[in-house]
Amino acid sequence: MKQIILFFLPLLWGNLFQQLYSLVDSIIVGKGISDQALAAVGATGTLNFLILGFVVGMTRGFGISFAQSFGKDDMTLLNAYIRAAKKLSITFGIIFTIVCVSLLNMMLSFMKTPDDIFEDAYKYFIVILLGIVVTVMNNLEITILQSLGDSKTPLTAMISSSLVNIMLDIILIMAFNTGVAGAAVATVVSQFISYLLCLKKIKNIGFLNLGKEAKEPLALSFELMRIGIPVALMNSVTAVGAMILQYFVNLMGSAYVAAYSACMKFASLFEQFGMSVGLSMMTFVGQNKGAGKIDRIRLGVRQGILISTVVNLPISMLMIFFPGTLARMLLTDNTIIDYCTDFMPIMGISFLALGWLFVYRYSVQGLGNTFIPMLSGGLEVIMRLAFGFSVGRKGFRGIAVSEVSAWIAAFIMLMVTYYVLINQKSKGRS
Incomplete structure (x- = not known):
């Protein structure tokens, strides 16, 4: 740790x-x-x-x-x-x-x-x-x-x-x-x-x-x-x-573009916490994989998930309960700020999953498998496209749902991949 x-x-x-x-x-x-x-x-x-x-x-x-x-x-x-x-x-x-x-x-x-x-x-x-x-x-x-x-x-x-x-x-x-x-x-x-x-x-x-x-x-x-x-x-x-x-x-107009830009600026800033944990895990897993220390990888990834949860939980709460306060830091138009208060809490609810996504993605890469993480990027595109057409065109909240659907789908895919790979490494070692 x-x-x-x-x-x-x-x-x-x-x-x-x-x-x-x-x-x-x-x-x-x-x-x-x-x-x-x-x-x-x-x-x-x-x-x-x-x-x-x-x-x-x-x-x-x-x-x-x-x-x-x-x-x-x-x-x-x-x-x-x-x-x-x-x-x-x-x-x-x-x-x-x-x-x-x-x-x-x-x-x-x-x-x-x-x-x-x-x-x-x-x-x-x-x-x-x-x-x-x-x-x-x-x-x-x-x-x-x-x-x-x-x-x-x-x-x-x-x-x-x-x-x-x-x-x-x-x-x-x-x-x-x-x-x-x-x-x-x-x-x-x-x-x-x-x-x-x-x-x-x-x-x-x-x-x-x-x-x-x-x-x-x-x-x-x-x-x-x-x-x-x-x-x-x-x-x-x-x-x-x-x-x-x-x-x-x-397609929704300039007011929604402004709201979306503001929300994604905060998302880009906040995701640095989870991404930094993930990048740490890539080096940690890579070095220990090279040394053949599979049990140490298991422990390190569990602790990486814990660290990611601890650093992202306050951010998640901030996005859920104080979206208007965040939006006012960049915007002045009350209508656009209201759009942000519709969008940002949906991201906040799923922000822990984004952090876990980074941990598992970079851990899988550290194990030497970069093909499945590449496919997870393709899955994200598919989810954004599918949800964008089905719910994104119906309202701004639908755009937020489209975004977080990509996070959750990729997280599940990479979590399963990690446990399959680490179990294979354990059997191979023994």
Whole structure:
């Protein structure tokens, strides 16, 4: 319990700090440029989630192999995996950059980006896409450290890079009037700062410079892709699910869009608690799976469920009993606030299930199975689509039901998967 909590807390603070930075960044763009500029940046959000979510998910999947090798105390294999992962990350980063830059105009048109913000949206996201290699390498270095049990260095790097980002936003936007492109440049530069800080720490870890490759590089690359690609696809599929519900909300009108945006901002903030517990479990399970300590995995997952319940229960109560208070922090229109009070309690009732979903999803991944979690992302899309058509079109509460139905279905699927896999591991061990 102590080890899990000590690893979880820096992850949590890092994720919360990122959410805080995102809010500050939005304020600077909105106040420093215009509401239209903020809308342009926001218009790229789904594409950002879809594209960068893939490459970030891929590197996170690589971390499962790192953690298991570290748990086995096989430093030769660990070094070989890391070298192969770096080559793959650079290769995928370059490919994604070329493809996405070439198709950006078409993607923005397909998303029905309004004409009055199209140019700014293009200027902003083209810079983000040109920095994909920096983003993927930064996330790989963070994943390496977290896989070895170090969540403090990534936290320090994240805070430092976020402060640099905010400072550059102010300088580039306020002083040099670079517009939305300046905001994008600040984001890429801050990612590079984080990369350098993590790389410096990794170079000081002696055993990462030891040993020769244990397998042929091609075999290692295929193994990493077998684990990493499903995690990447799961992230992208989740983005598709978000796009589906956004479509149904858009049909209801701008007032509902505002209410939905406010509710999901709180959901994104609050889910960081459960997600951080889940990420902790992925490293914990991966290391102990590598060491063959199945009973320790069982105990750790039970304690992970307990930690998730403890941290999410107050959040659940807050969303159920004080939705209006939360909504007033972002909104002023009483009608829109009333919509939030219809929507948010439904999420609150099911928020514990979302936290448990993260624990089981990342535990299954830590055991080396990334295919079923990928399928659970597909199940989420199906549930959002089915409930969106059946109840989402009938009212705003139906949209909330569509969202939580995806959480509950994926939670049940992954919980069953975890217990099947852990029982198989126990029998295999004995």
